[in-house]
Amino acid sequence: xxxxxxxxxxxxxxxxxxxxxxxxxxxxxxxxxxxxxxxxxxxxxxxxxxxxxxxxxxxxxxxxxxxxxxxxxxxxxxxxxxxxxxxxxxxxxxxxxxxxxxxxxxxxxxxxxxxxxxxxxxxxxxxxxxxxxxxxxxxxxxxxxxxxxxxxxxxxxxxxxxxxxxxxxxxxxxxxxxxxxxxxxxxxxxxxxxxxxxxxxxxxxxxxxxxxxxxxxxxxxxxxxxxxxxxxxxxxxxxxx
Amino acid sequence: xxxxxxxxxxxxxxxxxxxxxxxxxxxxxxxxxxxxxxxxxxxxxxxxxxxxxxxxxxxxxxxxxxxxxxxxxxxxxxxxxxxxxxxxxxxxxxxxxxxxxxxxxxxxxxxxxxxxxxxxxxxxxxxxxxxxxxxxxxxxxxxxxxxxxxxxxxxxxxxxxxxxxxxxxxxxxxxxxxxxxxxxxxxxxxxxxxxxxxxxxxxxxxxxxxxxxxxxxxxxxxxxxxxxxxxxxxxxxxxxx
Numbered sequence: 323x324x325x326x327x328x329x330x331x332x333x334x335x336x337x338x339x340x341x342x343x344x345x346x347x348x349x350x351x352x353x354x355x356x357x358x359x360x361x362x363x364x365x366x367x368x369x370x371x372x373x374x375x376x377x378x379x380x381x382x383x384x385x386x387x388x389x390x391x392x393x394x395x396x397x398x399x400x401x402x403x404x405x406x407x408x409x410x411x412x413x414x415x416x417x418x419x420x421x422x423x424x425x426x427x428x429x430x431x432x433x434x435x436x437x438x439x440x441x442x443x444x445x446x447x448x449x450x451x452x453x454x455x456x457x458x459x460x461x462x463x464x465x466x467x468x469x470x471x472x473x474x475x476x477x478x479x480x481x482x483x484x485x486x487x488x489x490x491x492x493x494x495x496x497x498x499x500x501x502x503x504x505x506x507x508x509x510x511x512x513x514x515x516x517x518x519x520x521x522x523x524x525x526x527x528x529x530x531x532x533x534x535x536x537x538x539x540x541x542x543x544x545x546x547x548x549x550x551x552x553x554x555x556x557x558x559x560x561x562x563x
Numbered sequence: 564x565x566x567x568x569x570x571x572x573x574x575x576x577x578x579x580x581x582x583x584x585x586x587x588x589x590x591x592x593x594x595x596x597x598x599x600x601x602x603x604x605x606x607x608x609x610x611x612x613x614x615x616x617x618x619x620x621x622x623x624x625x626x627x628x629x630x631x632x633x634x635x636x637x638x639x640x641x642x643x644x645x646x647x648x649x650x651x652x653x654x655x656x657x658x659x660x661x662x663x664x665x666x667x668x669x670x671x672x673x674x675x676x677x678x679x680x681x682x683x684x685x686x687x688x689x690x691x692x693x694x695x696x697x698x699x700x701x702x703x704x705x706x707x708x709x710x711x712x713x714x715x716x717x718x719x720x721x722x723x724x725x726x727x728x729x730x731x732x733x734x735x736x737x738x739x740x741x742x743x744x745x746x747x748x749x750x751x752x753x754x755x756x757x758x759x760x761x762x763x764x765x766x767x768x769x770x771x772x773x774x775x776x777x778x779x780x781x782x783x784x785x786x787x788x789x790x791x792x793x794x795x796x797x798x799x800x801x802x803x804x
Contacts, residue, residue, distance in 0.1 A: 383780065390644070390648065393634060393644060393648075394640050394644055397638040399635050400635070403634060403635055407631060407634075414655075494745060494746060494749065497738070497742070497745050498742045498743075498745050501738070501739045501742045504735060504738050504739050505735060511749065511752075512756070515753070515756075539624065
């Protein structure tokens with residue numbers, strides 16, 4: 323390999339990481355804007371979240387293509403291979419995160435046509451802020467290559483579940499109290515579920531960072547909802563549970 | 564490379580494909596059993612679906628490890644590399660499919676403690692059969708390497724969405740008619756959403772098969788829910804829309 327080739331190879335890897343980081347920034351903004359659009363009933367913002375999602379889809383395809391090309395032409399091994407494969411995994415999680423943000427914004431656009439649903443939308447906003455924070459933290463951990471920070475995000479997974487469960491009960495109570503709100507509450511219910519899923523993707527990202535840095539699979543047991551201790555209408559865990 | 568090494572390399576690739584196919588069979592069974600457990604209020608079956616999910620998680624980790632090892636040691640290119648990367652992608656979709664089946668079974672266990680929710684559970688069963696069929700078809704396409712069959716599954720994506728939307732309205736009407744059923748109906752609502760997501764994973768699998776065989780990205784436009792033509796309480800598309 324000539325010095326030039328070696329340099330270009332390193333550049334390609336750095337570029338891949340940089341694009342994942344960039345995609346992370348966009349996904350983080352999409353989630354924050356989606357939540358704001360719901361909380362403020364901001365139709366213009368909601369629409370722009372929906373439109374901007376295509377950008378994340380394109381970035382994911384680009385990152386995947388570059389990673390495959392890099393594997394085929396450079397045949398990376400060890401940490402370089404982990405870094406390349408991780409970039410594909412992270413891009414997938416970030417693309418899904420964007421999809422979920424888009425879906426939240428879409429539901430927000432529908433809710434904006436009806437009555438304000440406060441305090442319910444405030445509860446969504448609170449849960450949204452918590453999830454956004456976890457996403458931001460794990461992306462910081464990625465950018466800084468700080469494994470402890472990634473593990474810290476992983477360990478706070480249950481906070482989101484607790485938030486989701488109480489929000490779920492709040493919505494159920496509201497629906498039972500006023501059946502005319504069932505349609506709107508159903509959208510809020512799915513928004514909460516989408517936020518929970520975004521939290522799960524933050525957890526996946528933490529696991530991928532752990533793998534990329536250590537080469538080991540993260541073996542911790544993720545906190546789980548326990549059917550035996552569940553209340554009358556328990557909410558099973560996120561769909562990945 | 565000695566003849567032996569070459570043979571071993573081919574064996575490794577074949578084994579990877581075989582394990583993905585096996586994982587597909589298990590995921591297919593999990594989905595079918597989850598639906599049956601709900602339709603028949605079969606608690607024993609529901610519990611076994613929940614327990615068997617760990618098998619799929621283990622298989623995915625195994626397939627991923629083998630694929631990474633193969634890339635690192637064999638440095639496959641062209642169609643071999645596509646096949647290796649596809650096996651990782653397919654394993655991820657099948658693992659998620661298993662998670663969703665497990666979640667459906669968990670909700671079924673909760674519903675089994677309450678009143679029978681027919682005809683709603685029958686509607687879930689109908690949608691479940693449709694989704695199971697698509698999953699079976701796309702796995703057949705994978706086993707047979709038949710691209711047309713994979714594309715056919717891809718093209719019927721909207722059937723599931725239509726099914727979901729009518730089921731969504733049916734559940735909403737039911738809840739409004741009898742608010743005491745809201746808790747149970749919410750579980751059915753998430754079951755329907757989980758089935759829709761399983762349908763999306765079948766679509767992803769079809770796209771991965773297309774990529775593995777052709778080396779090209781599938782460029783067709785997926786049918787989408789259109790907010791402008793939506794009814795009063797429209798149901799936004801699957802969370803990936």
